[in-house]
Amino acid sequence: MELKPYIPPEKSLPEYTAKAFILGIVLAIIMGAANAYLGMYAGMTVSASIPAAVISMAILMAFKDRNILENNMVQTAASAGESLAAGVIFTFPALIVLGAYTEFPYWLITIIAALGGSLGALFTIVLRRAFIVEERLPYPEGTACADVLIAGDRGGSHAKPIFYGGIFGGLYKFLGSSGLWSGTVETAKMVGSRVLYLGSDLSAALVSVGYIVGLNIAFLVFLGGAIAWFIAIPIYVAKSGNPDGLSALDLAWVTWSTKIRYMGVGAMVVGGLWSLIKLRQPIERGIKAGLEATKVRQGGTRVLRTEEDMPMNMVLILIAAFIIPLFFLYAHVIGSIGIAAVMAIIMLIVGFFGSAIAGYLAGVVGSSNNPVSGITIMSLLFTALVLKALGLSGIEGMVTTILVAAVICTAAAIAGDTMQDLATGHLVGATPKRQQIFEIVGTFFAALVMAPVLNLLIKAYGIAGTPTAKEGALPAPQAFLMAKVTEGVFKGTLEWNMVYIGAAIAIVLIIIDEILAKKGAKFRTPVMPVAVGIYLPLSLGIPIFIGGLVRWLVDKARGVKEEKATDPGVLGAAGLIAGEALMGIVFAGLIVANKAPSFGFSSNIIGVVFLAAILGWLYMTGKKVVE
Secondary structure (H helix, E strand, C coil): CCCCCCCCCCCCCCCCCHHHHHHHHHHHHHHHHHHHHHHHHHCCCCCCHHHHHHHHHHHHCCCCCCCHHHHHHHHHHHHHHHHHHHHHHHHCHHHHHCCCCCCCCHHHHHHHHHHHHHHHHHHHHHCHHHHHHHCCCCCHHHHHHHHHHHHHHHCHHHHHHHHHHHHHHHHHHHHHHCCCCCCEEEEEEEECCEEEEEEEECCHHHHHHHHHHCHHHHHHHHHHHHHHHHHHHHHHHHHHCCCCCCCHHHHHHHHHHHHHHHHHHHHHHHHHHHHHHHCHHHHHHHHHHHHHHHHHHHCCCCCCHHHCCCCHHHHHHHHHHHHHHHHHHHHHHHCCHHHHHHHHHHHHHHHHHHHHHHHHHHHHHCCCCCCHHHHHHHHHHHHHHHHHHCCCCHHHHHHHHHHHHHHHHHHHHHHHHHHHHHHHHHHHCCCHHHHHHHHHHHHHHHHHHHHHHHHHHHHHCCECCCCCCCCCCECCHHHHHHHHHHHHHHHCCCCHHHHHHHHHHHHHHHHHHHHHHHCCCCCCCCHHHHHHHHHCCHHHHHHHHHHHHHHHHHHHHHCCCCCHHHCHHHHHHHHHHHHHHHHHHHHHHHHHCCCCCCCCCCCHHHHHHHHHHHHHHHHHHHHCCCC
16 A cells, blocks of 8 residues: 655645744754753753654744645754764763863864764665665654644644643653652562563653554564563573672663673674665665666656655765765874775765664664664774774774764764654655755754864763763763773673674574564564664663553554554654653753752652553543544
8 A cells, every 4th residue: 555645746835945944953953952961961862853843833833834844844954963962972972981082173073973974864865765665664753753743734633632642741751850750660689699670661752652663563672672681681690690799770780781782782783784685675776766766857757756865876976075074084083094994984884784774773663762872882893893903902993993983873873863754754745855955954053063062061060980070970871881892892801792692683583584474474573673672771662562562452442454644542642752752852951951840759659650541541542533
């Protein structure tokens, strides 16, 4: 069944407008700055697509000539700022952890962020048809964003589930962030020589992601977490013991973060390679279609507006134009033309590979849960091994590795975001070429403020465990992880056994999936959701799984299989994601201003009851039939 976009290809609405450009750029800068702080503080960022879409709708309501595609263009640019911030804060602070810098030159971060991020947007152009049109990956947050835009454009009863969901999601996030309950309910206990852990994030957005992606994918994410936390961690602790005398809870987390997590990296490497092998034909067709479309346009024949990508010859020219300055930057920093050339080649090949994985995973678990840090670690491993083989060592080798990884990380972060935005555009009827251009524009403008924001945070707070640390120092957990992995390769202390085990798990899953495919089974076992489940905390996988269960119960109660866009539960889930994301942005600002509210007491029971009520509402909303 071919999907019909909300705005048909034959109809053309203004997408590039002055107000969309100004609003998109302003939001890209604001979202980028807010997420740079949040990422340094908590090791995570909040997705900006839906908040930007809601803010844009509210502002554009003042204009009579507004339209849904203009709205979509604003969120496309704004979300680039958020994604770029993730790429920057996951990598550059690692240079401070390693002792190479105490403050960053403006040009270093700006050039790498702008060009690396733009490469990520360009890499996705050949993947759009493969992932969005042919594979039809769910893109939960992209779907939710499209639902928000369409419901806002239609108004009336279509907007009610999103409106109520937004209120419930925002209120839930506000109360939880204010300390009425903790973000995660968890416990751990020593049973003999083993540690057993159970925990779940109290998140309406994660439940909503599970509802949108459905039970199959939600179960696989949970399965990955179960493999890591119910099997691997207890076995590892039983063999290695508890030499530091940690509590059961701390022991479980330390074991996962320093050992077991790398199983997810190994599974991700194999799963990513297999995904590219499986999708090689769609990707090849995408490249050929892009080249043919360029010829068609040159011949005067038009392609459908909703299938018009940036011309492939222009894409290749821009990739070369962005790679060359990065090559000279590396040559300047390292002082070797030969090694700089190797770095540029690694960056190009691994950057495309990482961007493809990020684009695929955004389609499976959403942009907010996209394990960009895992993709970056994968690129770190490969880059460090190559540079070590070339004779680099010590701090020089580590700095070089981080600088290459910074480009790949920003590219992967923007790639996942771009694919999500293109999925939204595919549903609402946007012109892909215009979105692709605007994504690059948003990336460049957001890059201009990354260095000042990062240096401001370092001067004001510093990074914990480094000479820059001050009172209230920022933990920068992802940057510490990157630094440890890089040191592990150059000092020979990395847990390679865990990487190999993860790769073996991926191979088993591939074999099972191929058997299920030949039997025509509805349930499948693609590797990447399981790899994500291993790499991310179990506490994220459980609410996603619960959301998938609620979706299955709704489908069973309705007795029919309908397109997701007609399911009011999906609209309600989109509203929950929007409300939580918007309140997350608000709290990021309050934290920066030291104005965040706080309750005088905390009870996780209250959070569980509230979340159960939200699940009940989502179930009842999903059961309704929309004509």
